[in-house]
Amino acid sequence: MVIGRALRLSIFVGEGDTWQHKPLSTEIVHRAHKAGLVGATVIRGIEGYGATSRIHTPRLLTLLGSDLPLLIVIIDTPDRIREFLPQLDQLEIDGLVTIEEVDVVRHATGKR
Numbered sequence: 001m002v003i004g005r006a007l008r009l010s011i012f013v014g015e016g017d018t019w020q021h022k023p024l025s026t027e028i029v030h031r032a033h034k035a036g037l038v039g040a041t042v043i044r045g046i047e048g049y050g051a052t053s054r055i056h057t058p059r060l061l062t063l064l065g066s067d068l069p070l071l072i073v074i075i076d077t078p079d080r081i082r083e084f085l086p087q088l089d090q091l092e093i094d095g096l097v098t099i100e101e102v103d104v105v106r107h108a109t110g111k112r
Helices: 024-034 058-064 078-091
Strands: 004-014 040-044 069-076 096-104
Touching: 004 024, 004 078, 024 040, 024 069, 024 078, 069 078
Parallel strands: none
Antiparallel strands: 004 069, 004 096, 040 069
């Protein structure tokens, strides 16, 4: 459980990005799980653009195929997030990766 100062690791990739024939987002989540990080969430964007300046939107899916933006968010202690960063280097991510300090004010475990 994490309460207090933590880091939020945000990884922006495309839905069509892969690692060894698997979705890149799946690989990142599985690596985070294996590393024992508190949790990871993949959020699917409905529209966006990045370094290529090409707009990705579901309205163009029939023409260009599916490559909507994805955001993978992982929050954990600063030490654990920084220890995980080499895992991302191995994946050669072609997207934006950011780290921000956050204050965790509540972290429910789902157990009552």
